[in-house]
Amino acid sequence: MILFKGRSYRKQYNPMKPIKIGYKVWCLADSKSGYVLTFAIYTGKSNSSPSPGDTLGEWIVINLSVHLRNTGVLVTFDNFFMSINLMNELRTRKIYAVGAVRNNRKGLSGALKEKTKMNRGEYTYKTKGCVAANKRINSMPVFMLTNVNNPAAVTSVNRKNKDGTKSTVPCPAAISHYNTRIGAVHRFDQFRERYAIGRFTLKKYSE
Template identity: 30%
Template sequence: MTLQEVLSALEDDQDDVLGIYIEPPESNVLSDEDSAEEDGGGFIDNLSGRQLRAGAEILVSTQRGECESDGLETSDKRSKDYAALQNFRNLNITAAEMKVFLGILILSGYNNVPSKRDYWDSSGDLPMFRPEEHLDFDECMIEYFGRHPCKQFLRGKPIRFGYKVWSLNTTAGYLVNFDVYQGRNPASNSEYEKMVGKCAAPLLQMLDEIPQEKKNLAYKLYFDNLFTGFELLKELRSRGYGATGTIRENRIPKDCPIMPSKEIRNKQRGFYDKCLSEEDSILLVKWVDNSTVRVATTCHSIQPVAPVWRFSRAEMRNVRIPRPSVISEYNRYMGGTDRMDENVSYYRIGIRGKKWWWCIFT
């Protein structure tokens, strides 16, 4: 549409016009004269022929309510037509419902949550620790590439550089307590370190910090072979807590009448051996899977032995092998810290900082 056509269309009604935007006129014409007096300016009659032939756009104001109403009614009608085309009957959509739907789309654009179901979750965050029977103690890494004496390097981990943190979690990933590894910690308990080692001592300190009304509950703790030892299991049992963890071969007492790992690894897959220390009430189990699995516990037993599916390379098919109950319970409740890392990755804070402590909070 040229400017001349726009002006002709606006001769009768100019009340709603906010402005007219003119494209640059043709530059090939050397001279052109307008039809108005040369002393005047800023009027339509002072426009040259080139300007009248140039393209133009008109900006017209409309009532906002009428525009929204017409758009929603059109969307309502088109939705009903499409539903009839797809054989959906009795689709009653109102303009108010369409407005709510559009609002949900806009809200989901700047409020990101891990899944669509979380948009309808009305439960709030936990204001405090609610006691759960099963707790998981493990280490986690906070990624950090700067310079700091506490930065660690763990080969073979998903996060190799950063701060190492001892974490006490529930099975759902709720962080109960944590302690950043600092090497020589001035707040460490030397008695705990001599009794259970430097790695397991933070666990006893975290249990001491649980409120008194929640400390005397019968918790069941799970940890890996970095922390498990007979002294730790006996100490937790004396406090009224159950404990289960994988254990290293060199931490098993030499007088324990259980089949050595060199002999049990040659057994058929699914074979297990057990040993019970009646004095300490510690059950030690060795089970043959892809490799030998060693577990020590004070709260679980062998029975019931349930079958589990494994792939056999010799037979080239899935086979069922027996698995003791203590192995199943350990696999079920051990992943609390990994679940916490997953939850943190969903709600990662995007603001960056250069301070060494910033990554711990974000």
């Protein structure tokens, strides 16, 4: 969100954001540097809005990743954008992806949604075509989708226990890749806030 309180039909209101009024901008950023590669200003419904079969999140990812087609690059995004259809579409474009998914998304395996007793750190997975769905128990169930990682592949991550000690626990590779790459747009927001070039002034200029 870019703060703006003037008159503009492009202005959006989002009470869940630190900046509640302004321009909503969708960004694709480099996972290491936070450098924004491309962006799109949200202007509400338009002729180029999603078709009835697409969600807004799917439409955003497809449009921002047009120049990544046939590159085999890995992109990550959160559960607002994620869906089974999006993962299949990206794979046909030779774009790999991994991200969190909401457990009520259409097409997600019912077996993963079932409330089964699992201890913290345990996980399970289901596959369909080129898409794999992981469910891992942390403080609460975490659901992930990937079209690139082997769902059986496991790595180790460090976790802080309640008594302050640290322990090593197994973690699906898809979740590990997601955690190390997500947050690039937030990093850009931090840089933009700390090194802002705009300055307030009391000087008035006459025409």
